Amino acid sequence: MSTTITVGTDEQYDVTIGSGVLAQLPAALGEKVSRVAVVHPRTLRALGRTVSQQLADLGLRPLLIEVPDGEGAKTAETLTMCWALLGQAGFTRSDAVVGLGGGAVTDLAGFVAASWLRGVGVVQVPTTLLGMVDAAVGGKTGINTAEGKNLVGAFHPPRAVICDLDALRTLPHADLVAGLAEVVKCGFIADPVILDLVAADPAAATSWDSATLRELVERAIAVKAKVVTNDLKESGEREFLNYGHTFAHGVEQVEQYTWRHGEAVAVGMMYVARLGELAGRTPPELVARHSEALASLGLPRTYRGDRWPALIAAMGRDKKNRGDLMRFVVLDGLAKPGRLEGPEPALLEEAYRLISE
Structure with missing residues (x-):
């Protein structure tokens, strides 16, 4: 079927x-x-x-x-x-x-x-x-x-x-787990049932032949299909699919693409959750839910603390930016994504400090 x-x-x-x-x-x-x-x-x-x-x-x-x-x-x-x-x-x-x-x-x-x-x-x-x-x-x-x-x-x-x-x-188990970061992202920006499924049975979520994983795949694709149908060329809500990706792409570039994309996205989501919290946008309990969901799947939540100059330079070239204005996708609540434009440099660095190991 x-x-x-x-x-x-x-x-x-x-x-x-x-x-x-x-x-x-x-x-x-x-x-x-x-x-x-x-x-x-x-x-x-x-x-x-x-x-x-x-x-x-x-x-x-x-x-x-x-x-x-x-x-x-x-x-x-x-x-x-x-x-x-x-x-x-x-x-x-x-x-x-x-x-x-x-x-x-x-x-x-x-x-x-x-x-x-x-x-x-x-x-x-x-x-x-x-x-x-x-x-x-x-x-x-x-x-x-x-x-x-x-x-x-x-x-x-x-x-x-x-x-x-x-x-x-x-598929190597580590690659399967890394792919789940994009699934979890869809849960945070649009479909909280995804997060409920992961929380109920993390082991099933990481089993390639489970009914749980199949439902997670279908739900994540449905989220993306709906967004892409409404905004093919990323002029509006499709940017929300990039939740966590500005920081993630920076990590990938700094690490010369030795990190799995999903692992970088996991850390990237923790970064923007903290950034959103510092900006008064993301509720603290939602930040905690990020940590819980990622930890249950064995995904990383922290990044090394000595890479800030290289990371901020890489993020400054992100395709979501407009001129010198840096733009991030943050959550104003569960399944309520929004944009944070031009955050203060001190705020960006503090969010980095909070997820540094």
């Missing part, structure tokens, strides 16, 4: 969630597609070959494009390599790209599709929890630069997103 969630208005697409739903990939590509570039990381080489053979058996012409693992895939060099392979294979506007992997791969594959011939179709097949609940849904695509994360990219909605929960079977 599968669940389908529809995203978008003018460019609608379905997110399919369930076990064994990878079999729906050929239908999601469409009838007119001939060539299919399957972008995958080294760690999914075997799965990439399996998918490629399935497509070939149906008369399609697959092109396997292997890219580095993790954030190492999201570079200008890798993007250029993908363009070269598409050009050599003669890819046309009627052909399509498949992003098979975690969030970094779906970000890259989406940008490859958005930029090739000014836009070809892409179907996202996320194989990590983080990719399913965040990166692959919403049409945000891009790469990193030395100056920051996701500073270069495009909005390019996919034709479909296929979340085969069987892929989580082999």
Whole structure:
């Protein structure tokens, strides 16, 4: 049994969630597609070959494009390599790209599709929890630069997103737990039932084949689908999906992308919870609930205390900023996100001190 969630208005697409739903990939590509570039990381080489053979058996012409693992895939060099392979294979506007992997791969594959011939179709097949609940849904695509994360990219909605929960079977437990940070984020900004489910049974929330985790995935995707449908290009409420991300992206950059994204988001949520509290916006009991939820899942809540100059510089380049005005998403209450613009430097540093180890 599968669940389908529809995203978008003018460019609608379905997110399919369930076990064994990878079999729906050929239908999601469409009838007119001939060539299919399957972008995958080294760690999914075997799965990439399996998918490629399935497509070939149906008369399609697959092109396997292997890219580095993790954030190492999201570079200008890798993007250029993908363009070269598409050009050599003669890819046309009627052909399509498949992003098979975690969030970094779906970000890259989406940008490859958005930029090739000014836009070809892409179907996202996320194989990590983080990719399913965040990166692959919403049409945000891009790469990193030395100056920051996701500073270069495009909005390019996919034709479909296929979340085969069987892929989580082999996902390292630490990666599964890290992906839950984005799920918890959805609980704080929009759907408190997510937090109730985590609090009731943290062990089930971290079990890949549990009914609890499936419901958490579906609820998190539903939150994102609703927001993206109302605000595709992040001109309004979609910014709320970045709760905790300004600090998180700073941590990732400072740590040279050695931190898992979800771990950085967990600490980032603690930072903005403290920042919101200091600004008189976030109730103290809600700050405590952040700590409880993250601790129950084994996610980090603190960060080293000797990185402030580098962190504030990285946060100053965040894409939510406007000119020199720094902007953060904070909570005015549970499921009541808002914006905090231009907080005093002393306030920013004090919030950092409160979550420093």
